[in-house]
Amino acid sequence: MVTTPAQARPLRADAARNRALLLAAAADEFAEHGLEASVADIARRAGVGKGTVFRHFPTKDDLIAAIVVDRINDLRAAGERLLDADDAGAALLEFLTIAGGRRQQRDLSFLMGSGEWKPDVQQAHAGLFQAIETLVARAREHGAVRADVTGTDVFLLMCAPNYVSEYVPNGSPDLWRRYLAIIFDGLRPEGAHALPQPSPTL
Amino acid sequence: MVTTPAQARPLRADAARNRALLLAAAADEFAEHGLEASVADIARRAGVGKGTVFRHFPTKDDLIAAIVVDRINDLRAAGERLLDADDAGAALLEFLTIAGGRRQQRDLSFLMGSGEWKPDVQQAHAGLFQAIETLVARAREHGAVRADVTGTDVFLLMCAPNYVSEYVPNGSPDLWRRYLAIIFDGLRPEGAHALPQPSPTL
DNA sequence: TAACAAGTTGACCGCGCGGTCCGGTTATCG
DNA sequence: CGATAACCGGACCGCGCGGTCAACTTGTTA
DSSP states (O other): OOOOOOOSSSOOOHHHHHHHHHHHHHHHHHHHHHOOOOOHHHHHHTTSSSHHHHHOSSSHHHHHHHHHHHHHHHHHHHHHHHOOSSSSSHHHHHHHHHHHGGGGGGGGGGGTOOOOOOHHHHHHHHHHHHHHHHHHHHHHTTTTSTTTTOOHHHHHHHTTHHHHHHTTTTTTTTTHHHHHHHHHHHHHTTTTOOSSOOOOOO | OOOOOSSSSSOHHHHHHHHHHHHHHHHHHHHHHHGGOOHHHHHHHHTOOHHHHHSSSSSSSHHHHHHHHHHHHHHHHHHHHHTTTTTTTHHHHHHHHHHHHOOGGGGGGGGGTTTOOOOOHHHHHHHHHHHHHHHHHHHHHHHOTTTTTHHHHHHHHHTTTHHHHHOOTTOOOTHHHHHHHHHHHHHHTTTTOOOOSOOOOO
């Protein structure tokens, strides 16, 4: 599940292995300690020198971006796989469940909304957004989601369950499901009240 | 709105003024740059030396805690003021609207869930929680909120609208109202689906 | 296998942070 | 007013961070 962009010369065997180790170690470290995890710790976890990190990723931000792109594409693939489901409403719920199940999102999740990103991240971003938009449109046509909710709304609300359940110290690791259920009920047409603000555009 | 605990000897006039300036400057700085805002910047904004900050608040965490306590008590007071409203459902919605309107919550909001806090913060915390619990109980009895939702749930969901709308770069400052409306619809009894996980305890 | 380019490493750098401290200043009160 | 203690300020400290570099190792290729 690692992005290995086609290069002029392919990576040397050990270099490719180290790159993969690094991405895995970084993902773990970020999941545990948030984005403040130090590059030195990541290198140690990968069993690699600090210099190697900067050879593969010129900047800590580049490393983060690489992971974010992987995660986003991952999720987009899952979303697209659900596009031809029979029950569009269930498909959307399933998608949000998959998104919530990606534990490693943690602090990474909040990256998904901002705008100051390298082109490749923005592109991955746009792809995911497209998938969600379609998923939501189908669910809306299907009558499974209220008429005044947009893909952007779902895109933004996607990480809220994880965010909310983050702050329960000894909570069940599945607690986010509870809040996804509540929020999803808020997206349903039954008993919906008019929304006070227009949906934003990203 | 500043907590000035009764001391053995009252603060000197200039010291009290500086303390207030400091709290205001810190709140602004945290609201703008998040908790990473440096103490030096806060001091500069307050027009005060860095040493003065540490005279009033031995640690940066103490400064944060002071602000958090103020915010929490503020919100609790607003909540308690709504306890004798006629329409318990409207009161709860009003409370959540007030909570969302407190712009300075930003990065401070995420403090409200964690457990590693000084006693005075935990105490303020408990007070706010109590108020919310009562508010929710009344709304539940009033049939304005689904039966399977607890005070803890609302406590946790309280900051979600702000969190969600944070990631819209040029969004309306009132965008959070949209997401509050959606989430609140999810709290209503109409069209509620069973929740997959039990409510947590803090 | 020889030779070279690609990759690795960890000591090193500059920076900005939270926190300290002491010489100078100022509110306060007899 | 004058003495005193409370208070202020900013130079200073140690630390850990992201990032650099030159000496060394290793996969690759002819």
